[in-house]
Amino acid sequence: MTAFDKAHILHPYASSVPSADMHLVKSAKGVYLELEDGSMLIDGMSSWWSVIHGYNVLELNKAAMEQVSKMSHVMFGGLTHEPAIKLAETLLEITHANLEHIFFSDSGSVSVEVALKMAYQYHSSQGNKQKSKILAFKKGYHGDTFGAMSVCDPITGMHTAFEEVLHKNIFAEEPMCMFEDVWDEGYIEDFKNTLEKNHTQIAAVILEPIVQGAGGMRIYSPMFLKRVRELTDAFDVLLILDEIATGFGRTGKLFAYEHAGVCPDILCIGKALTGGYMSLAATLASKKVMQGIETDGNILMHGPTFMANPLACAVANASLNLLLASPWKENIQKIELQLNKELKVCEKLAIVKEVRVLGAIGVVELHKDIDLLFMTPEFVQRGVWVRPFLNLVYIMPPYIISPKELKQLTTTIYEVIAAYEISL
Numbered sequence: 001m002t003a004f005d006k007a008h009i010l011h012p013y014a015s016s017v018p019s020a021d022m023h024l025v026k027s028a029k030g031v032y033l034e035l036e037d038g039s040m041l042i043d044g045m046s047s048w049w050s051v052i053h054g055y056n057v058l059e060l061n062k063a064a065m066e067q068v069s070k071m072s073h074v075m076f077g078g079l080t081h082e083p084a085i086k087l088a089e090t091l092l093e094i095t096h097a098n099l100e101h102i103f104f105s106d107s108g109s110v111s112v113e114v115a116l117k118m119a120y121q122y123h124s125s126q127g128n129k130q131k132s133k134i135l136a137f138k139k140g141y142h143g144d145t146f147g148a149m150s151v152c153d154p155i156t157g158m159h160t161a162f163e164e165v166l167h168k169n170i171f172a173e174e175p176m177c178m179f180e181d182v183w184d185e186g187y188i189e190d191f192k193n194t195l196e197k198n199h200t201q202i203a204a205v206i207l208e209p210i211v212q213g214a215g216g217m218r219i220y221s222p223m224f225l226k227r228v229r230e231l232t233d234a235f236d237v238l239l240i241l242d243e244i245a246t247g248f249g250r251t252g253k254l255f256a257y258e259h260a261g262v263c264p265d266i267l268c269i270g271k272a273l274t275g276g277y278m279s280l281a282a283t284l285a286s287k288k289v290m291q292g293i294e295t296d297g298n299i300l301m302h303g304p305t306f307m308a309n310p311l312a313c314a315v316a317n318a319s320l321n322l323l324l325a326s327p328w329k330e331n332i333q334k335i336e337l338q339l340n341k342e343l344k345v346c347e348k349l350a351i352v353k354e355v356r357v358l359g360a361i362g363v364v365e366l367h368k369d370i371d372l373l374f375m376t377p378e379f380v381q382r383g384v385w386v387r388p389f390l391n392l393v394y395i396m397p398p399y400i401i402s403p404k405e406l407k408q409l410t411t412t413i414y415e416v417i418a419a420y421e422i423s424l
């Protein structure tokens with residue numbers, strides 16, 4: 001089977017002639033992935049931030065099966081259904097009170113496309129068609145579709161491959177003030193100058209709150225976000241916050257923007273929304289944004305086939321019930337304490353540049369880029385699944401991970417980085 005995969009099936013950011021072997025996952029339960037040969041791996045990645053309750057969760061299985069027996073899907077044009085209404089109620093309840101409208105879509109990238117359309121349409125409906133650019137940040141990541149790519153980091157993002165066809169946006173320097181650093185206005189200088197100089201052409205600023213994820217796993221000061229909000233308000237520019245990775249407790253708050261006490265005009269969520277069961281995302285917007293778009297009878301121009309898929313919404317409802325009924329805050333605090341204690345020892349290794357922890361996110365940054373061909377087998381042999389990128393070994397385990405399982409993850413990370421250092 002894996003031979004067929006290798007010959008024909010494309011994987012994320014990978015060659016059609018792959019050099020590494022694929023691991024076939026047979027089933028998964030709790031924090032464990034079971035491979036073809038029966039070996040068990042602790043999943044340190046939560047399948048890219050999404051599987052917050054672990055795999056094969058009774059309550060989520062039940063919700064999916066009950067919904068399948070009613071209807072798996074129905075179009076959302078002219079029709080509606082209970083799973084979507086319930087989910088919208090909960091999401092509008094747990095996010096900032098200013099967010100009053102919600103648009104469901106099928107993936108994080110699409111929710112970003114919708115957010116960008118909202119921002120453009122908001123200003124063009126006011127007769128400000130020249131506000132056609134987005135101010136984004138270096139080291140940012142917002143997805144793989146064309147609009148989303150156009151606001152990703154211009155170097156580590158995919159701009160070089162698509163330079164000629166991407167919408168030309170404007171970029172500010174990434175936040176350099178790390179989470180605990182003492183605030184200095186100098187940190188916001190570049191953003192402020194860029195905004196001041198270009199605001200007449202800027203529809204919105206887009207930013208991942210507190211943690212820049214796939215662009216470098218950088219954890220920055222809440223004051224930075226607070227100042228971004230104040231400045232966007234001052235210049236009549238909308239603020240889009242991309243919580244696709246950070247939402248639903250990952251950083252220790254239900255949403256990372258809460259660290260800064262701000263409210264976005266537009267909010268993107270996805271990844272953990274269904275507990276990692278299926279693809280679902282949403283774009284939330286304030287009344288001001290929707291009323292602005294609809295000036296002169298305009299409407300938001302988007303409508304995916306699988307919009308608000310009932311099966312995905314039903315599982316999302318079950319996942320949110322499970323999360324909100326659990327002591328998620330305490331669980332994440334415990335994970336944070338343990339990550340801080342156990343990952344910091346990596347800083348003793350010469351190859352390690354820095355260890356960073358926030359909530360249930362642990363990052364070990366190396367001085368050198370990682371060789372996956374070396375590291376992946378080392379991790380798998382030791383019974384864990386960790387997938388580093390660039391010079392970053394990072395984990396964001398399911399919230400249900402036990403202290404013993406987490407200890408195995410952190411110990412293994414130390415061992416594998418130490419082995420990598422020796423191999424060089």
Ligand SMILES: *Cc1c(COP(=O)(O)O)cnc(C)c1O
Nearest residue numbers: 107108109141142143242244245
């Ligand atoms: C993963 C991610 C996206 C894209 O979501 P997809 O579901 O992969 O399309 C966008 N923004 C951020 C911050 C993400 O982490």
